[in-house]
Amino acid sequence: xxxxxxxxxxxxxxxxxxxELLGAHRGRLEAFGYRPELVSVLVRDAGKPRxxxxxxxxxxxxxxxxxxxxxxxxxxxxxxxxxxxxxALEADTPVIxxxxxxxxxxxxxxxxxxxxxxxxxxxxxxxxxxxxxxxxSLWGNRLLELHGILNGTCNYILGRLEAGIPYAQALKEAQDxxxxxxxxxxxxxxxxxxxxxxxxxxxxxxxxxxxEEVRANTRGIEHLTPELxxxxxxxxQVIRLVASLFPExxxxxxxxxxxxxxxxxxxxxxxxxxxxxxxxxxEVGELVFSGAGAGxxxxxxxxxxxxxxxxxxxxxxxxxxxxxPLPDIRxxxxxxx
Amino acid sequence: xxxxxxxxxxxxxxxxxxxELLGAHRGRLEAFGYRPELVSVLVRDAGKPRxxxxxxxxxxxxxxxxxxxxxxxxxxxxxxxxxxxxxALEADTPVIxxxxxxxxxxxxxxxxxxxxxxxxxxxxxxxxxxxxxxxxSLWGNRLLELHGILNGTCNYILGRLEAGIPYAQALKEAQDxxxxxxxxxxxxxxxxxxxxxxxxxxxxxxxxxxxEEVRANTRGIEHLTPELxxxxxxxxQVIRLVASLFPExxxxxxxxxxxxxxxxxxxxxxxxxxxxxxxxxxEVGELVFSGAGAGxxxxxxxxxxxxxxxxxxxxxxxxxxxxxPLPDIRxxxxxxx
Numbered sequence: 018x019x020x021x022x023x024x025x026x027x028x029x030x031x032x033x034x035x036x037e038l039l040g041a042h043r044g045r046l047e048a049f050g051y052r053p054e055l056v057s058v059l060v061r062d063a064g065k066p067r068x069x070x071x072x073x074x075x076x077x078x079x080x081x082x083x084x085x086x087x088x089x090x091x092x093x094x095x096x097x098x099x100x101x102x103x104x105a106l107e108a109d110t111p112v113i114x115x116x117x118x119x120x121x122x123x124x125x126x127x128x129x130x131x132x133x134x135x136x137x138x139x140x141x142x143x144x145x146x147x148x149x150x151x152x153x154s155l156w157g158n159r160l161l162e163l164h165g166i167l168n169g170t171c172n173y174i175l176g177r178l179e180a181g182i183p184y185a186q187a188l189k190e191a192q193d194x195x196x197x198x199x200x201x202x203x204x205x206x207x208x209x210x211x212x213x214x215x216x217x218x219x220x221x222x223x224x225x226x227x228x229e230e231v232r233a234n235t236r237g238i239e240h241l242t243p244e245l246x247x248x249x250x251x252x253x254q255v256i257r258l259v260a261s262l263f264p265e266x267x268x269x270x271x272x273x274x275x276x277x278x279x280x281x282x283x284x285x286x287x288x289x290x291x292x293x294x295x296x297x298x299x300e301v302g303e304l305v306f307s308g309a310g311a312g313x314x315x316x317x318x319x320x321x322x323x324x325x326x327x328x329x330x331x332x333x334x335x336x337x338x339x340x341x342p343l344p345d346i347r348x349x350x351x352x353x354x
Numbered sequence: 355x356x357x358x359x360x361x362x363x364x365x366x367x368x369x370x371x372x373x374e375l376l377g378a379h380r381g382r383l384e385a386f387g388y389r390p391e392l393v394s395v396l397v398r399d400a401g402k403p404r405x406x407x408x409x410x411x412x413x414x415x416x417x418x419x420x421x422x423x424x425x426x427x428x429x430x431x432x433x434x435x436x437x438x439x440x441x442a443l444e445a446d447t448p449v450i451x452x453x454x455x456x457x458x459x460x461x462x463x464x465x466x467x468x469x470x471x472x473x474x475x476x477x478x479x480x481x482x483x484x485x486x487x488x489x490x491s492l493w494g495n496r497l498l499e500l501h502g503i504l505n506g507t508c509n510y511i512l513g514r515l516e517a518g519i520p521y522a523q524a525l526k527e528a529q530d531x532x533x534x535x536x537x538x539x540x541x542x543x544x545x546x547x548x549x550x551x552x553x554x555x556x557x558x559x560x561x562x563x564x565x566e567e568v569r570a571n572t573r574g575i576e577h578l579t580p581e582l583x584x585x586x587x588x589x590x591q592v593i594r595l596v597a598s599l600f601p602e603x604x605x606x607x608x609x610x611x612x613x614x615x616x617x618x619x620x621x622x623x624x625x626x627x628x629x630x631x632x633x634x635x636x637e638v639g640e641l642v643f644s645g646a647g648a649g650x651x652x653x654x655x656x657x658x659x660x661x662x663x664x665x666x667x668x669x670x671x672x673x674x675x676x677x678x679p680l681p682d683i684r685x686x687x688x689x690x691x
Contacts, residue, residue, distance in 0.1 A: 157658025321494025331471030
């Protein structure tokens with residue numbers, strides 16, 4: 018049994034949920050031959066209460082990372098997180114991150130490490146809905162186009178506008194529910210979706226896909242009103258913030274903007290904070306993936322999924338080594354025909 | 355640049371499509387540092403015409419496999435394919451297979467090689483719709499239940515029954531369109547779906563999941579009539595063949611049978627030969643995946659996706675090394691709001 022020493026960068030909602038999940042999954046990870054051990058939790062402010070995190074592990078000293086076999090980054094932001102992620106990678110320490118802003122904006126520094134297999138980022142797009150792994154399984158396809166609802170906050174606000182709630186009030190509701198950030202520009206300006214689209218584009222069509230171009234092609238939802246969504250509905254349409262990757266004029270273009278979708282479109286059928294992606298390929302035709310795209314456990318489960326990939330050490334499809342305890346939950350009753 | 359010598363086992367529709375795709379993807383595979391070279395195509399009958407396959411590569415001699423760095427098995431069946439797959443694995447040659455019957459029924463012999471990372475099988479369930487990769491990304495979750503429409507032939511026949519066509523005629527149509535086998539028992543008896551469910555179960559909850567138990571829990575669609583589907587529709591339901599994995603009585607149960615679904619159920623919204631899977635986890639809630647689940651290029655693209663995984667040599671998420679030529683196809687026009 019080998020010990021895998023984990024340094025955690027950031028101890029917000031996702032970090033707390035991850036520590037909880039690591040405990041629940043200890044036996045299964047050990048079945049792969051690795052005993053996970055959390056060795057440090059690096060935070061900006063060691064004085065803040067951090068429920069669920071053993072207090073003696075909290076530190077503000079970046080040197081703590083040097084002791085780890087893997088760095089898990091759930092701090093967010095591009096500066097401090099970026100410096101510490103790069104420091105780990107320079108020391109050949111694999112990094113698991115949920116940070117789409119970092120991946121999108123500092124790719125020039127990260128790309129070589131990603132190509133070397135040191136960077137894991139399933140949680141960065143659609144959180145716990147595994148589209149990164151799915152898209153990587155589609156490399157045998159010629160991609161035709163990809164369209165996604167990648168930001169749950171915007172989807173929630175648009176749903177409220179449809180219910181006749183004015184924009185400012187809908188935004189405040191999203192903030193009160195913890196969906197939107199205090200500075201909501203990243204969400205409602207479309208930049209969070211643009212970060213995610215940039216990550217997907219480098220994974221599917223071009224490792225050099227430029228963040229600056231996607232940013233320049235990004236429009237948010239601030240100008241939308243209940244009246245506009247009402248008028249769309251009268252035409253059998255819904256308005257959604259959609260991130261698209263498609264060929265135009267001989268090159269691939271990434272774009273984020275509110276669009277009118279027919280009410281029957283797969284992306285229009287998603288409720289509230291759900292994320293969804295439609296992609297079409299020459300070989301398979303239309304593929305649809307949908308699920309939750311934000312939340313503490315939702316994101317932490319994807320980070321943990323990457324830890325499984327990392328300790329498995331194999332690119333292929335392994336059987337699960339052992340079962341978790343059976344959930345105590347009623348399943349959907351299907352009536353036999 | 356390293357050459358990766360490929361032996362192909364079986365040269366039917368999927369094999370022919372794979373040879374075509376290998377040609378189109380040569381440059382991208384080389385960007386990973388590997389030059390794919392097809393060294394032999396092993397078939398049962400070397401006299402049959404094999405469009406698209408270089409005739410000098412055709413052989414009936416199993417010794418040809420010994421020359422390969424990877425064996426791609428798209429022959430089907432559990433006997434000859436099983437012997438040759440095992441012979442390759444015993445010699446430490448990685449195997450990519452689309453063969454769910456082999457995986458389900460001869461798992462006792464294969465499991466050790468799967469755990470060693472030598473077995474790749476994305477194409478075996480839902481073909482080109484990447485659920486194997488997606489489910490492996492969900493290991494950080496506690497699975498609650500999983501329900502799938504995993505057999506396109508049955509879905510097609512059920513659609514025709516809904517249109518008032520009697521069972522025998524609907525089956526004949528499916529055979530004429532090349533969906534169903536000449537001996538359709540594997541499809542309409544539910545056993546193909548049962549094979550696939552067995553593969554998924556070992557990947558998600560129990561590496562020992564027994565094929566015999568799933569087989570014993572399998573009922574097909576032969577007893578269904580247009581009248582029964584009509585009566586279901588009058589009750590706002592549709593009848594579909596659904597493969598389910600769920601906990602019952604303290605253990606995981608795998609079951610395949612026709613069920614009545616509310617017309618609004620995600621699995622009921624799929625048309626004709628489309629496959630779909632709904633899974634629910636404690637951490638993420640409901641996830642939906644849908645796409646094509648059969649066909650030559652559909653299946654070959656997933657096999658090729660596994661070849662990318664294999665040559666990448668990395669469990670993590672790599673950026674694509676270079677872009678394929680832009681497709682000459684009009685994309686979905688979305689109207690900006």
